[in-house]
Amino acid sequence: MRTTITSIALLIGNRASAQPADEDKAKITVGGYFEEYYQLDAQDPSNRLTNLRGFDNRSRTFTLSNVALEIKGDIGPATGHIIVQWGHTPSTYYLAEPVSPGTPSVDTSDGELWKYVQTATVSAKKSDFVVEAGLFPSPIGPEVFAVKDNWNWSRSNLFFGLPFYHTGATVSHPLGGEWIGKLHVYNGWNSVVDNNGTPSVAVSAGYNVNSTFAQVLYFGGIERPDGSPEGQPWRNLFDAYVQFPVNEVVSLGAQVDAGFEPNRIGTSWWAAGALYAKLAVTDELYAAVRGDYFREHRAENGTLVASPIFWPVEWVAEGTATLAYQPIDHASIRLEYRHDHAADDAYFGGDVVIVPATLTAIPNRTMQDTVTLGVTAWF
Structure with a gap:
C-alpha cells in the first residue's frame, strides 16, 4: 500500500509539473454593485426633476440609479476589463454622446447604443510599460461612477460638468518616487465615436501610496463638432487633485480645474474648485461634507x-453633507442634504412650464435643496 501511494504521489507530481505556470493561467474576477435612492426636493417641482445634478436627478420616487456587473480577466501580462450597467446613471451621462448617423448598411452611433457599457478595456504590460486601449471612465478628478467609492452620494458639479468617459489608448510608466506617468490619446470629451475626426491628447502624473491619492493632468484637443460657429478651436484643460488622511479619523481632499478655448468668437474659459472632508465617527459610521x-x-x-461648454448660466455652486452607515460588509446606507445655487434660473420649483413643441422644461429657480436617502451594495 505504501508503494502504491508513493507511486500515485509521484504521478500526480509529474502531471502537476507539466501544467502551465500559474502566471499563464487565466484568472477571472467577477464583481458588481447596486444603487437606489429616494429623494425629496424642497422646491417641489411639478415635473419632479432635480436639474443639473448628475445622477440623483428625480424627486419623490424610488429611483434605481445603476446596476453594474464587472468582469476582469488576467492571463500573463494581459488584462481584459469590462463593466456593463443599467439605470438612470448611464442613461443620463450618455446624453452627452454625439450622434453619428448611419446608412441602411451602417448602424447609427449614439448614446442609446453605448450606454450599457461603462468600461471596456484590454491592457498589456511589458517591462515597466503598460498599454491599455478601449472605453475608459475619464481620468479627470477624484470622483468616480460608483457611489461606494465616493464619500458622498451625489457627485460634485465638477464631476457632472467635466467629461465622463473617453475612447482611445493610454501608455503608462513609473516616474520614480511612487509617481506614475501616463500618455493618453482619445477621441475627445464624451465621445465613443468622435464628433470632429481629430484625436485629443492628455498627459498625467498620478500618486497612490498609503491612502494618499494625487494627480496632475493636462488635456487638450478639438472638442467642438464639425460646422460649429466657434470653428475647430483647441481646448485646453488643466486639473489637479489630492486626497489624504490627516489621521485615523479625519481625511481631506481638494480638486482644482481650469481651462480655456480660443475660438472664432473670442476666448471661452472656466475655473472650478471643490473641497472635501470626511470624519470617521465609528467603524461603521462616517460624516462627509463637500x-x-x-x-x-x-x-x-x-x-x-459662444455656446456654453458646461452650463446654461455663468456659475453654479453647491454644498453637501452626508452621513454614511455601513451596517454590514459590502453595503452602505447614506443620508444626504444638498443645497445648489446658480447665477440665474437653472433649477425647477413649483409649477414648471413645459414647452409643448419640444417638451422642454423651463428652469425657474436659482436654488434647490434636496434630502436623499440612498443604499448601495456591492460584491
Whole structure:
C-alpha cells in the first residue's frame, strides 16, 4: 500500500509539473454593485426633476440609479476589463454622446447604443510599460461612477460638468518616487465615436501610496463638432487633485480645474474648485461634507456669443453633507442634504412650464435643496 501511494504521489507530481505556470493561467474576477435612492426636493417641482445634478436627478420616487456587473480577466501580462450597467446613471451621462448617423448598411452611433457599457478595456504590460486601449471612465478628478467609492452620494458639479468617459489608448510608466506617468490619446470629451475626426491628447502624473491619492493632468484637443460657429478651436484643460488622511479619523481632499478655448468668437474659459472632508465617527459610521464652485465665461464679440461648454448660466455652486452607515460588509446606507445655487434660473420649483413643441422644461429657480436617502451594495 505504501508503494502504491508513493507511486500515485509521484504521478500526480509529474502531471502537476507539466501544467502551465500559474502566471499563464487565466484568472477571472467577477464583481458588481447596486444603487437606489429616494429623494425629496424642497422646491417641489411639478415635473419632479432635480436639474443639473448628475445622477440623483428625480424627486419623490424610488429611483434605481445603476446596476453594474464587472468582469476582469488576467492571463500573463494581459488584462481584459469590462463593466456593463443599467439605470438612470448611464442613461443620463450618455446624453452627452454625439450622434453619428448611419446608412441602411451602417448602424447609427449614439448614446442609446453605448450606454450599457461603462468600461471596456484590454491592457498589456511589458517591462515597466503598460498599454491599455478601449472605453475608459475619464481620468479627470477624484470622483468616480460608483457611489461606494465616493464619500458622498451625489457627485460634485465638477464631476457632472467635466467629461465622463473617453475612447482611445493610454501608455503608462513609473516616474520614480511612487509617481506614475501616463500618455493618453482619445477621441475627445464624451465621445465613443468622435464628433470632429481629430484625436485629443492628455498627459498625467498620478500618486497612490498609503491612502494618499494625487494627480496632475493636462488635456487638450478639438472638442467642438464639425460646422460649429466657434470653428475647430483647441481646448485646453488643466486639473489637479489630492486626497489624504490627516489621521485615523479625519481625511481631506481638494480638486482644482481650469481651462480655456480660443475660438472664432473670442476666448471661452472656466475655473472650478471643490473641497472635501470626511470624519470617521465609528467603524461603521462616517460624516462627509463637500463644497464646490464652477464658473464659466462664454466668448463674445458684440454680435455672437459662444455656446456654453458646461452650463446654461455663468456659475453654479453647491454644498453637501452626508452621513454614511455601513451596517454590514459590502453595503452602505447614506443620508444626504444638498443645497445648489446658480447665477440665474437653472433649477425647477413649483409649477414648471413645459414647452409643448419640444417638451422642454423651463428652469425657474436659482436654488434647490434636496434630502436623499440612498443604499448601495456591492460584491
